[in-house]
Amino acid sequence: MNKDKITLCEELADIMPPEYHELVETATYGKEGRGWKDIGSSKELIEQHSLCAGCPESIAFRYILASLPAPENTVFVGSTGCTSLVFPHVAVQNIHSLFGNQNAIASGLKRTLKRRFPDVEKDVVVLAGDGATVDIGLDMTMQSWFRQEKFTTICFDNELYANTGGQESGLMQKGFVAKMAPAGKNFDKVRLPEIAREAGCHYVAMLTVSKPNRVEKAIRQAVMIAREIGPTYVQLYTPCILEIGKQSMEGLDEMKDAESIGGRFVMKEYISDQAQQLIDDMEAEEKAKKKAAKEAKKAKKPVSA
Amino acid sequence: MSQYQVKAGPEAFLPPAAASMGVILPDPGECHIEGRIAPEEEGYEYAARKFLEAKVPTIFPGPLVLWNWNENATKKAKAIRALADALPARLIPMADYRPKYPKIDAEAEINPNHPNLTIWHNKIDVCIFVGVHCHQANLALKIIRGGTDCFTMAMCAQAGHEDACLSFRDASVEKITKLMDAVNKLKKEGVKSQAESFVQIKMTSSGRVA
Numbered sequence: 001m002n003k004d005k006i007t008l009c010e011e012l013a014d015i016m017p018p019e020y021h022e023l024v025e026t027a028t029y030g031k032e033g034r035g036w037k038d039i040g041s042s043k044e045l046i047e048q049h050s051l052c053a054g055c056p057e058s059i060a061f062r063y064i065l066a067s068l069p070a071p072e073n074t075v076f077v078g079s080t081g082c083t084s085l086v087f088p089h090v091a092v093q094n095i096h097s098l099f100g101n102q103n104a105i106a107s108g109l110k111r112t113l114k115r116r117f118p119d120v121e122k123d124v125v126v127l128a129g130d131g132a133t134v135d136i137g138l139d140m141t142m143q144s145w146f147r148q149e150k151f152t153t154i155c156f157d158n159e160l161y162a163n164t165g166g167q168e169s170g171l172m173q174k175g176f177v178a179k180m181a182p183a184g185k186n187f188d189k190v191r192l193p194e195i196a197r198e199a200g201c202h203y204v205a206m207l208t209v210s211k212p213n214r215v216e217k218a219i220r221q222a223v224m225i226a227r228e229i230g231p232t233y234v235q236l237y238t239p240c241i242l243e244i245g246k247q248s249m250e251g252l253d254e255m256k257d258a259e260s261i262g263g264r265f266v267m268k269e270y271i272s273d274q275a276q277q278l279i280d281d282m283e284a285e286e287k288a289k290k291k292a293a294k295e296a297k298k299a300k301k302p303v304s305a
Numbered sequence: 306m307s308q309y310q311v312k313a314g315p316e317a318f319l320p321p322a323a324a325s326m327g328v329i330l331p332d333p334g335e336c337h338i339e340g341r342i343a344p345e346e347e348g349y350e351y352a353a354r355k356f357l358e359a360k361v362p363t364i365f366p367g368p369l370v371l372w373n374w375n376e377n378a379t380k381k382a383k384a385i386r387a388l389a390d391a392l393p394a395r396l397i398p399m400a401d402y403r404p405k406y407p408k409i410d411a412e413a414e415i416n417p418n419h420p421n422l423t424i425w426h427n428k429i430d431v432c433i434f435v436g437v438h439c440h441q442a443n444l445a446l447k448i449i450r451g452g453t454d455c456f457t458m459a460m461c462a463q464a465g466h467e468d469a470c471l472s473f474r475d476a477s478v479e480k481i482t483k484l485m486d487a488v489n490k491l492k493k494e495g496v497k498s499q500a501e502s503f504v505q506i507k508m509t510s511s512g513r514v515a
Contacts, residue, residue: 007373009382012366014507015396017414020371021510048408088403 003030003072019047023091029072035220036066036212045071045091051082054248056238056255057156060209061086064127064154067216068092069223074123075113077106079132082163082240083156100137102126103144103153110151123223124151130171131161134190138170145199148230152222155192155235162240173264178243193268196233202275203232207267208255214267224282225275232275237265311340311470313456320451323467330465336473337465345473345480352433352458352471353487357498359431359456362394365415367437369462371398377478378436384481385435391485395503397423399434402441413506413513417445424453433458434469435476443468460484 006029008016027043028034045065049058061083068074076094078087079102087094097105106126113122126133133141133155141153159176161167166179170190177184193206203225205218215236222232239254241247246254258265271279309326328340336348343351356362370381389396397415404418411426417437423429432455434442439461446457446468458473459466460481465474473480492498507515 005372005374009371009373009379011379011382011386012371012396012398014509015366015398015413015505016371016400017398017410017508018510018512020400021508025510047403048405050404 006072019043027091028066030070034066034069036063036216039063039066039212046086047089047091049089050085052242052248054241054251055082056209056241056251057082057086057158059251060156060215060236060238061090063209063212063215064219065090065092066212067219068123068125069220070121070123073120074125074223075109077102077109077124077126077128079126079128079137080163081129081132081156081161082158083127083129085163100132100135101140102128102132102137103149104140106151106153107144107147107149110149121227123227125223126151126153128153128155129161129163130155130157130159130169134170134192142195142199145196145201145231145233148200150226150230152219152226152232152234153196154219154222155233156238157235158238158240158243159189160240160243162243166240166243189264193233193235193270196231197270201231201233201270202226202229202272204234204270205268206235206237206265208237208259208265210252210255210259218269221275221279225278228278229272229274309340311337311450311468313454313470314450315452315454316450318451320447322447328467330467331472331474333475336471337467338471340467348471348473349483349487350491352473352484353491354496355431355456355458355471356392356394356433356488357491357496357500360499360501361427361429361431361503362392362498362500363427363429363432364389364394364396365399365432365434365437366396367399367434367442368401369438370436371400380478381436381476381481384478384485388481388485388488389505391488392498393500393503395427395429396505397427399437399441399445402438413508415445417441417448420445420449421452424449424455429453429455431456431458433460434466435460435481436462439463439466442466 022043028038046061051058071092078084078096080099106124110124157171159172160169160178168181168185172185174188175184193204196204203222207214209215218234222234226232241251311323331337331342335342336345338351366385370378399415402417405416406419411422415423449455449457457469458471459469460473460476462476465472
């Protein structure tokens with residue numbers, strides 16, 4: 001999709017409800033340097049969500065959508081799960097794939113987009129739960145990394161199959177007792193970030209969504225590195241408050257606890273040398289732009305008598 | 306077995322898909338009227354008459370004509386507005402397909418997942434879908450036929466819809482204009498619109514202005 005196409009037909013614009021006018025007038029499509037700070041001052045690319053009240057996934061969606069470098073040229077590939085309930089409400093192109101197939105679909109899509117639009121950078125971002133990424137779809141997930149497919153995989157890790165009532169998943173922590181897994185889990189949480197690094201991902205990050213600036217940085221870097229170098233993986237802890245017996249207001253605290261020292265989700269990043277070089281270049285470019293803008297502003301200031 | 310007719314409902318909580326009852330899609334140059342294949346010209350007159358007989362005739366434009374994604378969309382939007390003015394008919398948009406229950410403003414918009422709410426709220430008795438993607442149109446048409454007494458029509462850009470009471474295929478600006486011409490012709494012959502008076506809802510980013 002091109003940014004220029006996100007407009008209404010003039011003849012019928014006056015019958016469109018306000019949220020669509022806002023999407024055209026104040027959404028941040030095409031804005032350079034867009035980020036989580038736009039939330040509240042511009043139209044978000046998520047209208048409502050159909051998740052439970054207080055679900056951390058909804059926060060994650062908002063931060064991710066605010067952080068994509070070019071939402072008008074991005075296609076999400078989703079899979080079955082809580083995330084798939086949200087995609088109908090998202091104003092970014094998206095495809096729902098067969099459960100577990102998301103990385104295979106994304107591989108074909110990315111290659112096709114490259115051929116169809118050789119002059120435009122089209123980003124493909126897989127966004128799926130831990131069941132689709134690590135259990136049922138692990139084959140497709142890893143094969144896409146082995147093949148060095150140039151797209152980002154984001155896993156919403158809620159440590160179980162939440163959508164179907166709390167079955168055990170590979171990313172569930174050892175010993176956890178879920179509603180549909182009463183005996184408790186017998187083996188350790190799958191260390192997918194390490195697997196991703198060994199499988200060829202150039203950028204891997206594992207974090208919670210309690211801090212929007214961290215999420216923004218991770219998503220931005222993951223998308224840019226996938227665009228230029230190769231596969232990237234971001235694992236976000238989005239606890240299912242229902243399944244772990246928390247209240248709506250306790251999701252944030254749960255994430256903060258999980259990322260504190262000794263917790264399961266202390267932030268970690270793996271960056272390949274090639275990716276690090278790209279990040280350094282991007283940061284230098286950003287710095288130079290800011291400096292130039294500052295100097296231009298200074299030059300415009302009238303000299304006082 | 307007598308041929309199944311795609312009549313206005315309410316038919317059942319889960320009406321059968323018309324295709325499963327033996328209703329087939331029209332070939333180019335044809336339309337289907339209540340399940341019967343007919344020449345397209347007959348369809349224009351039938352549709353125009355239905356619209357003029359209706360108390361609350363309504364056009365449901367979909368994303369393909371509401372969003373300015375190509376030049377043809379703009380032209381179709383113009384033709385739809387002209388048709389609405391000629392009838393006159395309400396214009397109620399189906400701007401996207403996300404479920405909006407219970408937030409939907411049933412007076413001002415329609416949604417394929419619960420189109421019956423808009424039909425019931427506005428007491429719509431005749432409607433036409435234009436610019437709605439086929440799978441969403443099929444869903445909405447079946448729900449409307451199942452739970453309301455609204456006569457449904459579809460101006461489809463592809464092969465038509467069996468689940469509408471009347472369906473055109475290969476929608477184009479010319480075909481929308483032909484439907485408008487049929488309305489004007491009937492009006493000239495003395496057929497008067499039975500539509501109740503209404504004010505077309507108008508909206509901006511700050512809310513409803515009319």
